[in-house]
Amino acid sequence: MPKAGSGVKLDGQGQPLWLCLELTYRCPLQCPWCSNPVDFADYSDELTTEEWKRVLREGRELGALQLGFTGGEPLIRKDLEELVDYANGLGYYTNLITSGMGLTEERLLDLKKAGLKQIQLSIQSCDSNVTNELVGTDAHDKKLAVAKLIKKHDFPMVLNVPVVRQNVDLVPGILKMAEELKVEFLEFANVQYYNWALLNRKELIPTKEQLDRAEAAVNETRARVGDDMTIYFVIPDYYDGKPKACMNGWGNIHLTVAPDGSGLPCQECRVLKDVEYNSVRDHSLAWIWHESPAFNLYRGQDWMKEPCKTCDEKEQDFGGCRCQSYLLTGDATNTDPACSRSPFHNLVEETVKEANAPNRIYQPLVMRRANRSENTAVSG
Amino acid sequence: MGEETAFSVTDQVEINPLYMFRWEEAQDAYVLLYPEGIVKLNETAGEILHHCSQSSSVGDLIKKMKTHYAASDPATAEKVEDGVYKFLEVSHAKGWIRRKT
Numbered sequence: 001m002p003k004a005g006s007g008v009k010l011d012g013q014g015q016p017l018w019l020c021l022e023l024t025y026r027c028p029l030q031c032p033w034c035s036n037p038v039d040f041a042d043y044s045d046e047l048t049t050e051e052w053k054r055v056l057r058e059g060r061e062l063g064a065l066q067l068g069f070t071g072g073e074p075l076i077r078k079d080l081e082e083l084v085d086y087a088n089g090l091g092y093y094t095n096l097i098t099s100g101m102g103l104t105e106e107r108l109l110d111l112k113k114a115g116l117k118q119i120q121l122s123i124q125s126c127d128s129n130v131t132n133e134l135v136g137t138d139a140h141d142k143k144l145a146v147a148k149l150i151k152k153h154d155f156p157m158v159l160n161v162p163v164v165r166q167n168v169d170l171v172p173g174i175l176k177m178a179e180e181l182k183v184e185f186l187e188f189a190n191v192q193y194y195n196w197a198l199l200n201r202k203e204l205i206p207t208k209e210q211l212d213r214a215e216a217a218v219n220e221t222r223a224r225v226g227d228d229m230t231i232y233f234v235i236p237d238y239y240d241g242k243p244k245a246c247m248n249g250w251g252n253i254h255l256t257v258a259p260d261g262s263g264l265p266c267q268e269c270r271v272l273k274d275v276e277y278n279s280v281r282d283h284s285l286a287w288i289w290h291e292s293p294a295f296n297l298y299r300g301q302d303w304m305k306e307p308c309k310t311c312d313e314k315e316q317d318f319g320g321c322r323c324q325s326y327l328l329t330g331d332a333t334n335t336d337p338a339c340s341r342s343p344f345h346n347l348v349e350e351t352v353k354e355a356n357a358p359n360r361i362y363q364p365l366v367m368r369r370a371n372r373s374e375n376t377a378v379s380g
Numbered sequence: 381m382g383e384e385t386a387f388s389v390t391d392q393v394e395i396n397p398l399y400m401f402r403w404e405e406a407q408d409a410y411v412l413l414y415p416e417g418i419v420k421l422n423e424t425a426g427e428i429l430h431h432c433s434q435s436s437s438v439g440d441l442i443k444k445m446k447t448h449y450a451a452s453d454p455a456t457a458e459k460v461e462d463g464v465y466k467f468l469e470v471s472h473a474k475g476w477i478r479r480k481t
Contacts, residue, residue: 015406017418063406065418093400093413117400118415156398156415184398185415227475 015063016255016289019092020070020267021052023080024259027073028101030136030367031124033162033197033204036072037270041370046259049079051280053086055257058285060090064255067092070267072259075102081110088115095120097160100146101139108149119150120158120187126173134166136367147181158185163214163236164204165355171214175221178229186229188218190236192244194268194323199366205355208239238348242313243320243336250298250322255289263288265295268323272332298322303333307341387468389439392480393432399476401429412476419476428467432477438468 025040037043047055059067067087074080075098087094096111097120121143124131128140150157159178161167167174171188178186193201206214218233237244247254247266256264261279264270270277278292289295297303301314308319319325320336328337329344337344354360387393395401400413403426410426412419421429427448428441435441442464451457471477 065404065407065411065413066416068416093418095416117413120416158415230475 015253016059017064017253018066018068018255019056019059019064020068020254020256021055021074021083022070022072022256022258022267023052023074023077023083024072026076027071027099027368028076028137029073029099029139030369031134031162031196032136032200032365032367033164033191034368035192035195035197035267036368038195038199040072040368043258043260046077047257047261047280049082051261052079052083055261055280055285056083056087056090056092058280059255060092062255062286062289065093066095068095068097070097073099073101075107081107081114084111084116085114088117093117098122099135099139100143103146103149105149105153108153108155112153112155116155118156118158120160121147121150122160122162123147123174123177124162125167125170126177127170130167130170134164136369147183151182156185157181157183158187159183160187160189163188163190163206165206165210166204168206168210168214172217175217175231179221179225183229185232187232188214188234189232190234192236192268192321192324193238194271194327196366196368198327201351202354202360203363203365205238205351206236207356208352209356211235211239237320237324237336237338238352240338241340241345243317243324243339243342245317246321246324246336249300249318251289251295252299252318255285257285263292263295265298266323269294271323272326298332305333305335307339307343308335311341387438387465387472389437389442391438392436393438393441393468393472393477394480395429395433396475396478401433403430424463425467425471428464429471429476432468438464 024046025036025043069080069084074096084094094115094117096116100121123143124134131140132138147159159181161174191197191204197204215233218231222231251265254266256267257280258264261281262277263280263285264277275294275297277294278288280288304314304319308314320339322332324338325334325336326332328347334344335342337347339345398414402411404411407420410421410430412421428445431441431444431448435444442461445464446457446460449460451460468477
């Protein structure tokens with residue numbers, strides 16, 4: 001996924017430069033900020049190997065260059081190596097976005113042979129107790145071992161740390177860990193509030209003070225390590241007053257295919273309950289990209305209302321995130337409430353105020369579990 | 381950019397192996413692909429990096445670029461040379477190229 005901090009600002013000239021394949025929603029972890037739908041268990045009818053290969057061919061024909069294999073946990077698919085090999089042959093730059101769970105040295109070598117270019121490994125802290133508690137299982141030591149294997153076999157690596165209240169104070173230790181691992185890219189990804197993360201928003205959102213301390217630690221390390229490690233750290237949109245340039249615009253450069261074959265303008269957009277997403281099982285990828293109602297819904301600027309419509313920053317931020325507008329205001333065509341110019345900005349300000357209140361009432365985190373799907377979907 | 385990063389004719393440079401450099405037909409341009417990122421290069425930048433990967437030294441690269449742009453008169457030749465140095469400096473700062481060791 002194009003990250004806010006990676007400086008990607010591209011005109012796709014009508015082409016989906018980024019193709020993201022969510023091979024499966026299955027995952028051994030239970031992260032309470034998971035971007036998968038809260039009813040993920042209902043999407044168990046995954047595309048077959050041959051269907052994914054057709055998606056890959058059609059994506060390349062559409063001009064896609066960057067390819068992300070993600071999930072769920074993509075390593076759960078036994079055909080991952082075969083798909084990487086096929087994608088590499090088509091000329092994609094292949095990225096694996098993984099929790100590391102299930103990545104053995106043997107599979108890593110097979111992936112290398114298949115032409116995998118880089119691995120984005122998630123880790124939640126430098127402290128095994130914190131990591132294990134946050135992901136709901138014994139994962140920290142396995143992840144660290146995988147990080148070392150990835151470096152041993154000379155893959156470029158992005159270490160991805162989802163930032164939440166529970167781990168943000170460990171940023172100095174995480175920086176040290178990343179330096180020791182000699183990763184090229186360290187990405188602090190401020191959790192964005194959709195799906196599971198929205199259910200847990202009150203508990204997950206860090207305080208401003210925490211973020212400021214973390215950012216100071218990041219800047220200190222940046223100054224010291226220079227070019228050896230690129231560190232991405234972007235203040236979350238809730239605190240910024242500026243909306244993120246979500247997906248570089250709807251249907252602009254990004255195309256996700258979900259495990260069941262649904263073509264999605266972004267990984268979260270199933271939260272827009274009124275939108276029908278077409279499947280690659282029924283349509284070509286080209287039709288989905290160019291013609292489908294879903295991809296044309298918020299493409300360009302015609303859908304915009306005020307204040308976006310006449311805003312001088314609409315070319316830069318595309319009005320922010322449609323999903324966030326929908327989830328917080330009930331209307332996806334509203335300006336993203338993270339924007340200080342949004343008439344609904346008070347919704348974000350109130351959430352921030354609550355998160356920073358000294359006498360907060362703590363609630364347990366809702367962990368990502370299949371058997372939670374039903375009741376959380378209702379309450380969410 | 382400090383003085384220590386200025387390139388000289390004898391320097392040997394190569395594209396940083398973190399980056400994949402190649403011609404992309406659909407973009408009608410050279411592109412650099414790297415972890416989660418894409419850079420689409422303009423014509424001159426693309427040509428310099430293309431020749432960079434086939435040159436033994438910065439001097440050799442400059443010679444090749446002068447041939448490429450048919451820079452026979454001294455003024456054009458100087459412009460090409462300046463352009464190459466400037467671009468190498470920028471590319472180095474961005475991490476696209478590195479000195480061969």
